[in-house]
Amino acid sequence: MSVQIKNVEKSFGALKVVKGVSVDIADGEFFVMLGPSGCGKTTTLRMVAGLELPTAGEIRIGGRDVTYEEPRHRDIAMAFQDYGLYPHLSLRGNIEFPLKVRGVPEAERRTKVESVAQKMGISHLLDRKPGQISGGQRQRVALARALVRNPRVFLMDEPLSALDAKLRATMRTEIKKLVTELKITTIYVTHDQIEAMSMADRIAVMKDGDMVQIASPLEMYERPQTKFVAEFIGSPAMNLLPARARPDGRMACDLPVLAELLPDAELTANPVAPAKMAAYIGIRPEHLSLVEGGEGQADFEAVVDLVEPLGQTTNVYLNVGDIRMIAVVDRTRVQAGQRVGVKVRREALRLVAA
Ligand code: ATP
Structure with a gap:
């Protein structure tokens, strides 16, 4: 079912923590709310669930206004990071609990529990108690x-944050596969950009109670509209150089060659960065390449500050006068202290709003 959030606001006393959020989430979509602690993700999710009442605005599920409806009438399910399993019940007892409270007959409960347990790969554990299984298994039970x-x-609110890195990676693939197979509309809250990028059909990046950009993962990565989004998505982060509008409509920047190379289309491409605003010229680290020896072909010169070989790729920290940049390249022989030429992938240069 579709979920519509329309101009939704939430205040706690004088503190407005959600400031007029609007988004239409399509039937079957995997929608991720991504942002730092305190930006209002959980509060927004709790309003969709019916656990908080909005101060203003409207929430629709499947086209029906549910803003003031009880959680149990919304046909939603929730999973949180702390699982909330009942320790004294077996896994079977835990899983069938929501069916039991709804009065589903035993035979039907049994079939449903076994079917979902099989999907989650926990059929062999159903008679155990939550204390007798691992964290990843508890997550599957939840x-x-x-x-x-x-x-x-x-x-789902940070459902994987209690797991170690390896299990998190496995579980995020499993969850994505499962909800895609079941075609369930999913709203997923996280502060982890990798989770957001790998699972979402669309991501909303949130900051101070606002959704500052809503886009597909790739679009968000390739066209961050603001500095906040550019820095939040991608690791190592996008190189961002302060830029100013010139009277002739072009940009100026402390590394003038970047302003020269900035494609004309970029001046109009970013809806929140008209040329007059404070802005940045941005380039992702993998769009800088090093030209050893043939400095003539380079766009500018830099001094290597530090080389971090990570195996598959190498982070190369560069100083261009006072400006620090980072390039991500394949294997390289450059060393700290060396002068290198740097080539810019021109079509990847972006104008990013402050
Ligand atoms: P986190 O990742 O830390 O959970 P979040 O983005 O989910 O952060 P929320 O939990 O939505 O953020 O909280 C947003 C703001 O609202 C925070 O400043 C928080 O302290 C405040 N807040 C949340 N619930 C309440 C409440 N019941 N009463 C007062 N303030 C609250």
């Missing part, structure tokens, strides 16, 4: 319990 009712909308 998901199974949320999904057993076959909800139309699935809300």
Whole structure:
């Protein structure tokens, strides 16, 4: 089912923590709210769930206004980072709980629990208690319990944050596969950009109670509209050089060659960065390449400050006068202290709003 959030606001006393958020989430979409701690992600999710009332605005699920409806009438399921499993119940007891409270007969419960347990790969554990399984398995049980009712909308708040890095990576693939197969509209809250990038159909980057940009992962990566988004997505972060508008409509920048190379189309491409605003010229680290020896072909020269070989790629920190930049290249023989030529992938240069 589709979910519409229309001009939704939430204040706690005098503090406005969600400031007029609007988004239409399509049926079956995997939508991720991404942002730093305190930006209002959880509060927005809780309003969709019906656990908080909006101070203003409207929430629709499947076209129906549910703004003031009880959570249990919304046909949604939720999973949180702390699982909320009942320790005294077996895994079977935990998973069938939402069916039991709805009075589903035992035979039907059994079939449903077994089907979802099989999907989650926990069929062999159903008679154990939550204390007798691993963290990743507990996470699967929590998901199974949320999904057993076959909800139309699935809300998840940092469901993987208690897991170690390896398990997180496995579980994010599993969750994505599962909800895509089940075609459940999913709203997923995280502060982890890798989770957001790898799972989302669309991401909303949130800051101070606003959705500052809503886009597909690739679009968000390739066309961040503001400095905040540019720095939040991508690691190492995008190189951003302060830029100013010139009277002739072009930009000026402390590394003038970047302003010269900036494609004309960039001056109009960013809806929130008209040339008059404070802005940055941005280039992702992988769009800088090093030209050893043939400095003539380079766009500018730099001194290598530090080389970090990571195996597959190498981070090369560069100083261009006072400006620090980072390039991500394949293997390289350059060393700290060396002068190198740097070539810019011109079509990847971006104008980014402050
Ligand atoms: P986190 O990742 O840390 O959970 P978040 O982006 O999900 O952050 P929210 O939990 O939505 O952020 O909180 C947004 C702001 O609202 C925070 O400043 C928080 O302190 C405040 N807040 C949340 N719930 C309440 C409440 N019940 N009463 C007062 N303030 C609250």
